[in-house]
């Protein structure tokens with residue numbers, strides 16, 4: 001006998017990490033310490049990556065989040081590590097940073113999985129960027145030409161070659177670019193793994209504790225204030241994502257950032273529907289198959305302030321996009337629909353490094369690449385704290401670039417979205 005039960009999808013309900021991995025099971029400290037070497041504001045992928053790295057260097061580190069770790073933007077992310085697929089004209093400086101981080105992900109993953117004793121669903125099948133009709137081929141060729149000029153490891157495929165690799169794609173697929181180094185992870189596993197690895201290294205993860213202001217002593221930041229106590233720290237790191245202009249940081253910092261909303265959904269694949277093996281990008285959407293059989297369909301880009309509403313137009317764009325690419329999606333069950341806010345700066349690149357105020361560092365503004373850029377951000381902040389200087393691509397991404405003249409700004413920003 002078959003039993004039928006009602007099924008409800010609550011719009012806005014995000015995918016959650018598996019219960020056994022939830023950060024509140026990671027042995028979180030119940031009360032904030034009175035003192036630490038470093039206090040990090042924000043337990044997203046960026047704050048936790050930095051904190052885990054610093055705890056591994058023997059520093060005492062306290063991470064504060066006003067809510068649950070990951071519940072800002074990080075759990076909304078798809079988890080693509082897509083340096084090549086993301087590359088756009090004028091984005092050479094950002095490409096150097098994303099490629100550096102993509103390379104660092106290999107060791108980052110190995111250490112993280114070992115430290116957390118957990119897997120993060122790292123998948124290395126690569127990414128296919130496809131043209132779903134003749135009229136899209138020319139634009140795809142242009143994209144490939146940009147990648148080729150930048151020396152990226154990508155290759156051109158005709159429609160038949162694409163379908164040989166991904167037979168579930170619609171027959172109208174006319175061409176594709178293979179990006180074999182653009183891997184993916186599952187943020188619903190990465191964040192809990194970071195929380196757990198950090199706590200295992202002796203870190204304090206204090207969830208449900210907003211930082212209400214910074215403590216200042218003699219012109220330097222000397223700690224963070226929460227409603228219950230002061231935590232003194234030699235260095236404070238703001239990893240507050242889209243909420244970096246919420247009034248905790250001094251107003252003189254004037255961080256040029258806004259939230260950029262994205263709606264996404266998760267479909268359930270099964271033996272009948274099949275599932276793609278690669279991450280697939282079309283002009284409209286991206287599809288990311290996860291190890292547990294979910295297919296993430298993302299994501300809209302909307303300048304809508306902090307309005308989290310799931311809209312008919314947003315869901316329509318996602319469903320139409322997946323239907324154009326993958327006919328079998330008609331039979332896939334919708335498991336979740338959610339929105340999140342990318343922390344987006346005026347040039348779409350992150351702000352990593354000195355704030356200009358002694359004792360305060362910034363690690364924010366990671367826009368649509370925060371998961372990809374977590375390792376390189378952690379390395380840069382670690383270098384700043386341990387060696388007082390950052391080397392490599394990250395040194396170009398300080399707040400100071402926004403204070404340069406507009407010509408230089410335009411060169412850095414290029415023609416990015």
Ligand SMILES: Cc1cc2nc3c(=O)[nH]c(=O)nc-3n(C[C@H](O)[C@H](O)[C@H](O)COP(=O)(O)OP(=O)(O)OC[C@H]3O[C@@H](n4cnc5c(N)ncnc54)[C@H](O)[C@@H]3O)c2cc1C
Pocket residue numbers: 041042043044045046047064065066067068069070071072073074075076077078079080081209210211212239240241242243246248261262263264298299300339340341342343363364365366367368369370371372373
């Ligand atoms: C739909 C969507 C898809 C995406 N897909 C990808 C992808 O495939 N690959 C990729 O690399 N990136 C992706 N991104 C971007 C990525 O999610 C972000 O860049 C990244 O999560 C930013 O991480 P974060 O740690 O800076 O911010 P968050 O995760 O938002 O963390 C900041 C934390 O700070 C806390 N906080 C803020 N103020 C305070 C305070 N005063 N006191 C205490 N805590 C505070 C918040 O509660 C929050 O938890 C996507 C984003 C969206 C919306």
